[in-house]
Amino acid sequence: MLIIAHRGASGEAPENTLAAMTLAVAQQADAIELDVHRVEDTLVVIHDRFLDKTTSGRGPVSQSTLAQLAQLDAGQGERVPTLWQVLECVGARCGLNIELKGMATDELLLPLLEQAVAQLGYRWEQFLVSSFHHPMLARIKGTKPDLRIGALTASCPLNYAEFASELAADAVHLDVDFADPALIADAQQRGLKVYVYTVDKAEDLAQMAALGVDGVFTNFPARSRAQLGLTDP
Ligand code: G3P
Numbered sequence: 001m002l003i004i005a006h007r008g009a010s011g012e013a014p015e016n017t018l019a020a021m022t023l024a025v026a027q028q029a030d031a032i033e034l035d036v037h038r039v040e041d042t043l044v045v046i047h048d049r050f051l052d053k054t055t056s057g058r059g060p061v062s063q064s065t066l067a068q069l070a071q072l073d074a075g076q077g078e079r080v081p082t083l084w085q086v087l088e089c090v091g092a093r094c095g096l097n098i099e100l101k102g103m104a105t106d107e108l109l110l111p112l113l114e115q116a117v118a119q120l121g122y123r124w125e126q127f128l129v130s131s132f133h134h135p136m137l138a139r140i141k142g143t144k145p146d147l148r149i150g151a152l153t154a155s156c157p158l159n160y161a162e163f164a165s166e167l168a169a170d171a172v173h174l175d176v177d178f179a180d181p182a183l184i185a186d187a188q189q190r191g192l193k194v195y196v197y198t199v200d201k202a203e204d205l206a207q208m209a210a211l212g213v214d215g216v217f218t219n220f221p222a223r224s225r226a227q228l229g230l231t232d233p
């Protein structure tokens, strides 16, 4: 089962910061999930639409400037990084699940990933692009069919994983609250990987392992690895 660090190792470092990314790599996460919004013509790594919860700033992320963002404290003296800064920081040492937030964030992504492959040593198969905004995923898949996409849902859809098949997705990303065994089985029968968020509790980890999911998003990569018995002897 893959261990995907949710917003980096965000249980032990400020979420979506370079510190959280560095810690996730050190804790041997198989991949790191992060959230991106658009500021000016740059993808920045932050979860919320508003600055208030995770930074010293106030107001909508989309109405900030890069210069303003650079001044903010994102926790423990960390900054709000750009996606390029995260790509440089991780340096192709593990997979990256880039979750597109907001709207029209897809337009900026492919050139950046091309640059990361050309300049930072990433392989395309290390990237997994996900979103709750399925039209953005469809556009990305249409432009770059070999880029892996993960269809996010926070529900158990009527026709189970059919929506992900329609998107030609490679994975379906399920909310642990709706990780119905029938949905998981349907997704896997369709050839989709099943990754479940956010799984931190020992009981949930054990249940997801018993259901045979392909990976979990966790805020505590090292601890979750150990609880699943995945730690090296
Ligand atoms: O990508 C999995 C999970 O992060 C989706 O929900 O709100 O934490 O971005 P959220």
Ligand code: MG
Residues within 6 Å of the ligand: 033, 034, 035, 099
């Ligand atoms: Mg996310």
